[in-house]
Amino acid sequence: MTSMAKRAQYTLEFKLEAVRLVKAGQSMAAVAATLGVVEQTLYNWVKADREGKLAGAGAKPVSPEQMELARLRAEVARLKMERDILKKLRGVLREGIDVKYAFIERNRRHWPVSVLCEVLEVSPSGYHQRRQRTAQDRPHRTRVSDDALLANIKAIHAQVKGEYGWPRMWKELLALGVRVGKERVRKLMAQHGIRARHKRKYIATTNSNHDLPVAPNLLERNFTATAPNQxxxxxxxxxxxxxxxxxxxxxxxxxxxxxxxxxxxxxxxxxxxxxxxxxxxxxxxxxxxxxxxxxxxxxxxxxxxxxxxxxxxxxxxxxxxxxxxxxxxxxxxxxxxxxxxxxxxxxxxxxxxxxxxxxxxxxxxxxxxxxxxxYVSPMTFEKNWLAAQQGEAA
The missing domain is CATH 3.30.420.10 (Ribonuclease H-like superfamily/Ribonuclease H)
Incomplete structure (x- = not known):
């Protein structure tokens, strides 16, 4: 078993950024999953931040009035930030109700459905009815329509901010349970002008013109590893x-x-x-x-x-x-x-x-x-590997 099983510790910078994400409107569960920390640990950091204790034992004592004021300010800031984040998506998602429903479905674990529906100007009851009909129809559906497929593609494209080309888009659709051929995804994206953003060259930042000791190249471009932390x-x-x-x-x-x-x-x-x-x-x-x-x-x-x-x-x-x-x-x-x-x-x-x-x-x-x-995420890849190791050891 790898040493990853040991209890992790986190720097103050990491804790502060995790708390900042929660204050920005993301749920505890979403932030914990994204950063790979236990939700209770994240809750403890947020609580310590509200009490002015996150920076360590040297923090100045805070009165109950100050704590309550800080809590209210954080809550107001969270609500405003959440609304601002969602409002920014309006211009991207003005593609019809199918795209909006698809986006809500993908993000309902990050934000409340009621808030998503309010900001995207759709009815919560309409969303739930559509979701129920989709669930009922799924076992009998043999081919997703072009309109439904395009709605999912546009929702994914908006969420990843144009980062995916057709290969990743196809894999993402499969992961969501949308059974579709890769060539159909490629053609539909090309037909509607949906493409990944192109890469550009960037200038090097580090300076190697110095007289300090230089280590040998131990990798020689061998970028493979058989386990974490190698x-x-x-x-x-x-x-x-x-x-x-x-x-x-x-x-x-x-x-x-x-x-x-x-x-x-x-x-x-x-x-x-x-x-x-x-x-x-x-x-x-x-x-x-x-x-x-x-x-x-x-x-x-x-x-x-x-x-x-x-x-x-x-x-x-x-x-x-x-x-x-x-x-x-x-x-x-x-x-x-x-x-x-x-x-x-x-x-x-x-x-x-x-x-x-x-x-x-x-x-x-x-x-x-x-x-x-x-075509899985880094955390999923590592999680699957750890599960396989535990299965072999059992």
């Missing part, structure tokens, strides 16, 4: 906002392609990548020997990062100079993130950009179908 990869990217740059560092487990650690800062010092590594270690608690692969950036060659690797019993591996293909899985993640959520967007604040990144990382880990994993 090989992790890491990299840095940047996001533009009106307030200035935000730098994002991630740690990816190559086995499941899951983002197991991340950090966002207004700088790209060694603390940025070290904080991401710490988050990954606290969440996974791996045994010694994990390979951590990165480029030759000064952040990864720094004494702080090397000392942290040594303390965790990890081995450093680095790409050849200027060779992005030596870290292709992480480069692929950047392409997906920037195409899906960042390209063409303008963020007034760093906080707005960070919120969008956290939202996408949760979607990527929990729901995004990954072609390398035979």
């Amino acid at each position: 090989v992790w990869t890491s990299d840095i990217t940047y996001l533009a906002t009106a307030e200035g740059w935000v730098y994002l560092a991630v740690i990816i487990d190559l086995f499941s392609r899951q983002v197991v650690g991340w950090s966002m800062q207004p700088h790209m010092k060694a603390e940025l990548v070290t904080d991401a590594l710490r988050m990954a270690w606290f969440r996974r608690r791996p045994q010694a020997g994990v390979i951590v692969h990165s480029d030759r950036g000064s952040q990864y060659c720094s004494g702080l990062f090397r000392d942290t690797l040594k303390a965790y019993g990890m081995r450093s591996s680095m790409s050849r100079r200027g060779d992005c293909w030596d870290n292709a899985p992480t480069e692929s993640l950047w392409g997906s993130l920037k195409v899906a959520r960042m390209h063409g967007r303008h963020f007034a604040t760093r906080r707005a950009a960070m919120d969008e990144v956290i939202n996408w990382l949760g979607f990527y880990n929990a729901r995004r179908l990954h072609s390398t994993l035979d």
